[in-house]
Amino acid sequence: MLHMNKDLFIAFFRAGMLGYGGGLSAIPLMKREVVDRYKWMDDDEFSDVLALANTLPGPVNTKLSGYIGWRLNRWPGMLTSLAATVLPTAFLMVVLLTLLNAFKDKPWVQGMARGVIPIAGVMIGVLAIDFLKKAGVGLGWPLTVVLVVASLALTEFAGVHPAIIIAVLILSAFIPWKRKGDAS
Numbered sequence: 001m002l003h004m005n006k007d008l009f010i011a012f013f014r015a016g017m018l019g020y021g022g023g024l025s026a027i028p029l030m031k032r033e034v035v036d037r038y039k040w041m042d043d044d045e046f047s048d049v050l051a052l053a054n055t056l057p058g059p060v061n062t063k064l065s066g067y068i069g070w071r072l073n074r075w076p077g078m079l080t081s082l083a084a085t086v087l088p089t090a091f092l093m094v095v096l097l098t099l100l101n102a103f104k105d106k107p108w109v110q111g112m113a114r115g116v117i118p119i120a121g122v123m124i125g126v127l128a129i130d131f132l133k134k135a136g137v138g139l140g141w142p143l144t145v146v147l148v149v150a151s152l153a154l155t156e157f158a159g160v161h162p163a164i165i166i167a168v169l170i171l172s173a174f175i176p177w178k179r180k181g182d183a184s
Contacts, residue, residue, distance in 0.1 A: 015029035031046055
């Protein structure tokens with residue numbers, strides 16, 4: 001169990017420390033650690049946990065690390081994962097904001113702040129493309145396209161919160177839909 005907690009700490013510390021741009025930018029790094037490197041989950045499990053974590057309040061990366069740590073090693077795993085996710089970045093936040101505040105009028109600080117945004121966008125975009133590919137294979141491309149367009153329209157134009165859309169989709173999985181060709 002000690003080895004498991006060491007691996008949990010390393011995985012979430014690495015994802016948290018390299019996830020510049022906010023919690024969302026750490027998600028692809030968490031996926032790399034959890035799915036690709038340590039193989040604690042497969043792509044589908046990680047996607048399911050991520051979808052559920054997005055429906056709950058609070059920072060998504062702490063919810064992910066807490067759940068994965070719990071799943072692997074109960075309380076010790078959860079506490080280790082949360083500590084690795086929160087403590088180093090909280091410490092860096094205090095140190096960096098103190099330094100950046102002292103030099104906030106310098107062009108290099110302003111450029112650095114602007115440079116993080118496109119990098120975080122690319123990381124999130126790569127994760128989104130990966131999820132779209134999996135959805136296209138799992139649900140079929142026509143249904144995937146309909147869900148993407150409907151979700152985009154509902155969130156961007158109708159102002160529906162994404163958590164409501166996710167909750168409706170999760171609940172719809174429990175509805176016994178009749179398929180074409182099924183006996184009445």
